[in-house]
Amino acid sequence: MVPVQDLVAIVVAHDSAHALPDCLAALRAEGVPTIVVDNASRDGSADLAERLGARVIRNARNEGYGRANNIGVRAAAGAAHVLIVNPDLILRPGAVAALRAAAAAYPDAGLYAPRIVEPDGRFFFQAQSFLAPYLQNPSGRRDPPAGDACAPFLSGACLMVERALFLDLGGFDAAIFLFYEDDDLCRRVADAGRALVHVHGAEALHGRGRSSAPERGRVFRARWHIAWSQAYVARKYGLPDPSFGTFLTNGLKAILALLVLRRAGWERYGGAAAGALAALRGSSALAREGLDGDVR
Template identity: 50%
Template sequence: MLEQAPAPEAAGRLAQVTVLVIAFNSAAVLPGCLAALPRGVRLVVVDNASTDDSAAIAEAAGAEVIRLPGNLGFGRAANLGFARAETPFGLLLNPDTRAAPGMVEALLEAAARYPEAALLAPRIETEEGELQFGRLPVLLRHRGRARPVPPVGDCCAPYVGGAAMFFRLEVFRALGGFDPEIFLYYEDDDICMRLRAAGHALVHVEAARLLHGNARSSAPSAAVSFGKEWHMAWSRQHMLRKHRGAWRAAAAGGLLMAELAGKLALRWGHPQRGKWSARLAGTAAAMAGRRAVEVAIR
């Protein structure tokens, strides 16, 4: 069962939050994620047709489990989970995260301090102690850009990572939630860009702490690795078309495909050939108009 027991006054505040975890063959990391959360929040796990014990682990931890018959992907599963939430706030977590004590309470306190913030995020650190902060949305990045100075307190940010996103659900729903065309990757970039375009602030909350295991949400396999690279490429091309227009997307996609095809033709035996092949296929599929949601990871 969940282990953190809040004080009575804190329990009332925590009842304002639905914590949503999206699982896909996440049995190795899900127990730690769920055990770190406080009692008092509504805990929901959307299981994307896992073949391991993810759903059973979530039920044993006291979570409400939504078992899907197939893998909907990350953003669409999150939309489904939050559609059932009756709380004003929703915290979306990767299953390979572990909340520090007091994290949810700190996010609630920050939401009260910053009413203009529609999306808040904790201070996210890797197991090696590296701060995950300062990344720009994919369409705003430039090669050679200096790494931002780590914050010493709360601050506004152009992007907060999908590992932990604390939404005002009224704004999340008004915006339409995550882009349902994206199966995996860059759905966080997209919603951050859309929130900012709508005039909302994104806030990094220093007092809220979270440990992120980095790409351990699903059990590894060759098929999953290929699928992730395919969807990363598809989603990037989709983002270009959506936010930069068809002509710029076509030009960028054509150049990338030529680069990847050249690498595959010239670098036999290179350990990255599988990644290049997947990204070439994903980019080509996006440019041909194929929908990502038709290519689920299983």
């Protein structure tokens, strides 16, 4: 018989040994058992997570962010809720209690997220999402809430959700390797008639971009997936496909970067152009990562 737990955290790691100790210590201090899904790290992340008391699932290859979270959520049998947490996110004392209180106060909501504080001290709040047909904000005006509020989008850096709801909705879209998987999940939760709630009293510190250690080609790869995933989710919901414009704009910038020998510019713009071109050609993100046809 699997014991019933009210909450289990899922942390996806990929070369995240530099960030895991603080992340897992905060979860442990909040009394939350944790499953670390390791995406074939080369820096000892899996062994480190085990030494720090987490249950570890070792993937033989990098499955991507959403797909690895799906594996972790399925493994959290018996949990009423799961807390999806990036390895570079640190929950502040009392954050979990505030999230639990929000779930009790707003039981018809589908997703709950803490107030995420960025490295510069500002807190993250996205006032609109191009996938959201609800909570329209045509001017894009950014008025951060001063308390709990419904939102058009909640960051995948930290989300609390009923495990049953997450699984009933199919989890994160397994066709996406990286980026826009949280936008897509938010859209499906809202389409199911469930609210997305920003929980102001729950605070978390986010070291944006520090989930994985730096490596050569990382920027090109990230920009490739941003462009591809944006095109994918746009098509999925019948929105205008941005691929051609992305390819044209970034392709020209990539050529200019090559001409002036700016490697950083080439990686940034060349990656975006290549991802958009792959989308135009009908190629998949999973094929690029050697995962084509493998559903997770």
